[in-house]
Amino acid sequence: MxxxxxxxxxxxxxxxxxxxxxxxxxxxxxxxxxxxxxxxxxxxxxxxxxxxxxxxxxxxxxxxxxxxxxxxxxxxxxxxxxxxxxxxxxxxxxxxxxxxxxxxxxxxxxxxxxxxxxxxxxxxxxxxxxxxxxxxxxxxxxxxxxxxxxxxxxxxxxxxxxxxxxxxxxxxxxxxxxxxxRLPVEVPKNNYAFQFKDLLEKHIRTVQRVQEYADMLRVSRITLNNSVVAQFGVSATHLLKQRLLEELKNELLFSDRNVSQLADEFHFSDPSHLMRFFKQQTGKTFTQYITDYQNGIYE
CATH class of the missing domain: 2.60.120.280 (Regulatory protein AraC)
Incomplete structure (x- = not known):
């Protein structure tokens, strides 16, 4: 590419x-x-x-x-x-x-x-x-x-x-x-969900498994997920994937990095794994997504 x-x-x-x-x-x-x-x-x-x-x-x-x-x-x-x-x-x-x-x-x-x-x-x-x-x-x-x-x-x-x-x-x-x-506004029982969002902002390019964030917070994955669902109405995995996708789209559209460089930057073991993740989340290849954006199709 x-x-x-x-x-x-x-x-x-x-x-x-x-x-x-x-x-x-x-x-x-x-x-x-x-x-x-x-x-x-x-x-x-x-x-x-x-x-x-x-x-x-x-x-x-x-x-x-x-x-x-x-x-x-x-x-x-x-x-x-x-x-x-x-x-x-x-x-x-x-x-x-x-x-x-x-x-x-x-x-x-x-x-x-x-x-x-x-x-x-x-x-x-x-x-x-x-x-x-x-x-x-x-x-x-x-x-x-x-x-x-x-x-x-x-x-x-x-x-x-x-x-x-x-x-x-x-x-x-x-x-x-x-x-x-129609988002939840529950009184938080703990700060795990907010700490998770904070950690996502700091580590999303290098850490992409919910279990690793749970380990950072010293809680079980189940406890972390329950907290995220209570505060944001979505699972911890969904929140992580959406934040990762957001970061990838920005780099794809607004940087000079190619697929191999992006895979290295985001710690994917192989460029094909990165492209597969992107296609699963968007339904489009990198090339299709860029072409659509350049043609005024925004998402």
Missing amino acids: KTITNPERLVSVPFSKTRCGVDFYINTGESKDICGVLTEHRTFKTDFFSFYFFRRANGYVLLNFRKIELRDDMVLLLSPHQQQEWHVDEAELDYTFLIFREDFMHTFIADKFFVYRLLYYYQTDTPPYLFAAPEELAEYMRLLGKIKQELLHPVADTYNLIVSVLYYLLVVINRAYAKTY
């Missing part, structure tokens, strides 16, 4: 407090304040969460390898390090945005697995958006307004207040997301 070359340069956009004009790794504002930012780079990724609360929308965004049609009253929930390509008329968009880095909350929130409790964080089975009723959107705007007011007029306890409001907002959105997609 020929080497796959990404014709567009992927730009990494870090959170810049100076550019945002704030003292913290968080900001919120209106579309008119940042018109042009979404299409400044053809393809880019960020190191922060980006939420968009659309009142009026047009066009679509390619998120990694998925096409998301933008609609009025949509709340788009983008996680860090996802590749974005916006096909929109920015002048016609009307939205409020919220951007923040995960580590912004760490001083205040002791739960280091908090973001993994958010069902929309790096979700692979359900879309990274939901639609908000007028009263829901009004509540989101009220909370974002409180954050903006503190950013504009910071005082001694501004950080604590902003994190408190942000925490509340994220949980409220999580409830709405769970309701929209």
